[in-house]
Amino acid sequence: MRAPSFGVIALVLIGATLAVLVAVSGRERAAVPVAAVSAAPDATSVAGGGITLTSTAMELPDDAAVFPEGPNVDLVNQRCLACHSTTMVLSQPKMTAQQWQAAVEKMRDAYHAPVAEGEVAPIVAYLAGRQGS
Amino acid sequence: MDRLDFDMARALTRRRLLAAGVAGSGAMLAAKALAADVDLRLPGGPSRRAMTSDFPQKGAMILQRVRPALLETPMEVFQQSLYTPNDRFFVRWHWGDLPTSIDVETYRIRVGGHVSHPLSISLAQLLRMPRIELAAVNQCSGNSRGLFQPRVPGAQWGHGAMGNAKWMGVSLRHLLDLAGVRGGAVAVRVGAMDKPLVAGAPDFEKSLGVDHARDGEVMLAFAMNGEQLPLLNGFPVRLVVPGWYSTYWMKMVDTIEVLPAPDDRYWMAKAYKIPSTPHAHVVPGTKDFPSEPINRMNPRSWITSITDGATYGYDPVLPVEGIAMGGDVGVTRVEISGNGGRTWEAAALGREDDRYGFRRFTARIGVPRPGRVQVMARCTNARGETQPMAANWNPGGYMRNCVEPITVRLS
Incomplete structure (x- = not known):
């Protein structure tokens, strides 16, 4: 299922090449949309009843951002960024240490975040400390 | 795998990209914010979000989270079009491992x-x-x-x-x-x-x-x-x-x-899960209550032609426009108030294609003199449910459907 067809590979390579060309040419990204998805002429498709579905591949933007400096920040980067980028955490409202603890424990217990018992407190200290709470 | 950290996640992301045939420097795009950003006016903040056009098949969207993607539709899109264009439609994923290619022949x-x-x-x-x-x-x-007030954790959507x-x-x-x-x-x-x-x-x-x-x-x-x-x-x-x-x-x-x-x-x-109470409302801070899986939607409406906090040139008549939804039944009426909810007048409703879709409404509000005007819309659905003035509260931050006032200055 996830093994891509030749057409899909071809169109992604075309997209990647375009992205590189855009980067090399030094033009503004805002002016030239990155061709992260394109429908190559030879992409496979299925059709019926006036609707055509065409095989599609995409490049998702990667987020290389790490958390702002602070005590225990390395641990926070190691444990939290496995599943989600910083933007989720940094947009949360001001919460008490108790609320942050509940959030970290939910991530660990419900979503299997790889947080060991002794790591909850330093992670909570970072998250609450960053907000000055 | 008993331990998964940031580096492993990055490696996995890269494997997915390689599996899709991507190699080289084009693969790792940073989700760079556009110069413009947007203020969602969230009480107590943080309220500003970056705009991004870096996501495949997506135009300018409010960036809530890069990975897994959470992208919000800016309100002006709802003013521009009753049907939300596919490239502006909101995006929400729970898990980061999603296929980056789909082959329609083998699916x-x-x-x-x-x-x-x-x-x-x-x-x-x-x-x-x-x-x-x-x-x-x-x-x-x-x-x-x-x-929500008090604020609750989770995706901080406008x-x-x-x-x-x-x-x-x-x-x-x-x-x-x-x-x-x-x-x-x-x-x-x-x-x-x-x-x-x-x-x-x-x-x-x-x-x-x-x-x-x-x-x-x-x-x-x-x-x-x-x-x-x-x-x-x-x-x-x-x-x-x-x-x-x-x-x-x-x-x-x-x-x-x-x-x-x-x-x-x-x-x-x-x-x-939502509280099994009217409007899924509980007293803020309540933790133990009978609950049930969230289910049908409730009536809502938004004024989209004017922006909260903005200033416009004075005219004795302020035209307003917006969108309404009935929830799991159609919209019966939308009413508008220009005086903080003391009196309400019926807005004109646009066509209904299906009872589950948005319905456009328009109204004209008399404004006797320049100054601050608070405009409200409230929707009543075919079940007779009307948007309440008071916001509901629950710890999940679900099912908000209160009247959403817009305050503007006319000078």
Whole structure:
């Protein structure tokens, strides 16, 4: 299922090449949309009843951002960024240490975040400390 | 894997990219913010969000989270178009491991479980089946969560975790009838291709009662506003559950499983639960209350032609426009107040394509003198439910549907 067809590979390579060309040419990204998805002429498709579905591949933007400096920040980067980028955490409202603890424990217990018992407190200290709470 | 850290996640992301045939420096795009940003006016902040156009098949969107993607639709899109363009439609994923390529020739949807004839259906077969089409609003359970007071954790959405589209597909009932639902079936669980990044974490899947699943309107949609879905909105096939919150609208559907017992897995038993109270409201801070899975939507309306906090030139008549939705029934009326809710007047309603879609409304408000004006809209649905003035509260930040005042200055 996830093994891509030749057409899909071809169109992604075309997209990647375009992205590189855009980067090399030094033009503004805002002016030239990155061709992260394109429908190559030879992409496979299925059709019926006036609707055509065409095989599609995409490049998702990667987020290389790490958390702002602070005590225990390395641990926070190691444990939290496995599943989600910083933007989720940094947009949360001001919460008490108790609320942050509940959030970290939910991530660990419900979503299997790889947080060991002794790591909850330093992670909570970072998250609450960053907000000055 | 007993330990998964940032580096491993990065390596996994890279493997997915390599599997899709991407190599070299073009693969790692940073989600660079555009120069412009937006203020969602969330009480207590942080309120500003970057705008981004870096996501595939997506135009300018409010960036809530890069990975897994959470992208919000800016309010001006709802003013511009009653049907939300596919490239501006909001995006919400739970798990970061989602396919970056879909081959329409090999894609299959399996129908199994408590059925007589398990099926594996190709997209070509699906396109040959009898079709339905309807307009429906797809709204996140936590739309407007960022406006809750006291604030609650979770995705801090403004009002743009919603969109209205014309969906075309095959009714789930048709597929279930082909498979032959056996006696004693109680629920239908739908699974998809996105997977957790950590071993043992709960795969995202949702269930509907078997009668709901067979109501003839719940559909497997392969087209959205006349075109194939963007990958980030669930290409090639997503579940459409008209009138119900988006959590049930599974994207990249690949399994349909008929259950002889209620679904007791995480995403039905523990997540997306609301208080079993009117408006899903409890006193802020309450933790223990009877709860149930979130379900049908409630009436809402938004004024979209003017922006909260903005200043406009004075004119004795202020024209306002907006959008309304009834929830799981149609819109009966929308009323407008220009005096903080003391008096209300009926707005004119635009056409109704389907009771589950957005309805445009327009009104003219008399403004005797320049200064501050507070404008409100309130929607009443066909069940007679009217938007309340007071906001509800629950710890999940779900089902907000109070009147949303817009205050502007006319000078």
